[in-house]
Amino acid sequence: MSDDFQLKKPSQEGGEGGWALTLADMMTLLLCFFVLLLAIADVDQNKYKNVSESLAEAMGVESPRSRDGSSVARMSISQDQRNIFEMQLEMSRLVGRETDALNIKMRPDSVAIILKGNFFFRSGHADLTPGAIKVLDQIVSTLAKSPYDIVVEGHSDNIPINSKQFPSNWELSSARASAVARYLLDHGFSKQRIKVMGMADTQPMYPNEDEKGNPIPENQKRNRRVTLLVFPPKADTAKK
Structure with missing residues (x-):
């Protein structure tokens, strides 16, 4: 015992x-x-x-x-890739990886900050909502101080729009991307490091329609977005 x-x-x-x-x-x-x-x-x-x-x-x-006991040569990760990973962690720390407002994903060459359209814009409009401005305020200073380049992509669903201001989804997606870009520029981001692209419905994240051609509203909602692609600066730019 x-x-x-x-x-x-x-x-x-x-x-x-x-x-x-x-x-x-x-x-x-x-x-x-x-x-x-x-x-x-x-x-x-x-x-x-x-x-x-x-x-x-x-x-x-x-x-x-x-x-034989000798050290094996290590494949070193590039500084650009380290910077991308660090930026993703920084953005996730500021706003979380996924919220009602945005989603952050890491790509091989960049960090994608996906701004959800229904949160950032009213239907058929390209003016930032008050909630969108609050979210951008959380990340704009970090982005402005960073050496990174940004491509701002505007994306729409496949529902046609034909208004006096926006004759098609090309104009609407471009205007929404421009609204985000202007906000970044107004808060210290360099205009030499930013590009704006309107993609309309050419690059959906999810199918807008099912196999029978019926619309999928939830997917259309997800496809309405503005994406900030954050890239490390080009070598020649970084040296300046």
Whole structure:
């Protein structure tokens, strides 16, 4: 009985906090795992290797060794890719990865900040809503201080518009993208680092219609958006 009791008795050195340390280690590993999944989403195998090597370096993991014990050459991730990943984390910290107003996604060459159309604009209009201005206020100073280039894309659904102000979705999508761009410029973003494009309904994120040609309202709603593509500066620009 005494031996059984000794087996069940907690260690005097570890005390009751030993399990907490183990749990903390596990949570840290899980966090690193999910950050890795986030970083390699929609990226090819080479990008996967680059990002995994970068994370290993950041966490202090030693370089892998070959069978003869020599250090294996590490494929270093480019500074541009590091900057993209850091920008995504910064934007996510400011506004969250996905809210009622926007969604943030990492691409191989940029960070996409997707501004949801129904939140940022009234139907058939290109003026920013008060809620949209509050959201932009959270990110505009960070973007303005960054060295990054931005392409502002306006996207519409496939529902035709024909008003005096907007004869088609080309004009509407361009006007909405321009409204966001003007707000960035008015708050310190450099006009040399921004481009505006109206895409109309040429690049839907989701099918506007089903196989029978019936509209899918929820998808049409998602396709109405303005996307900020945040790119690292070009090499020649960065040197200036």
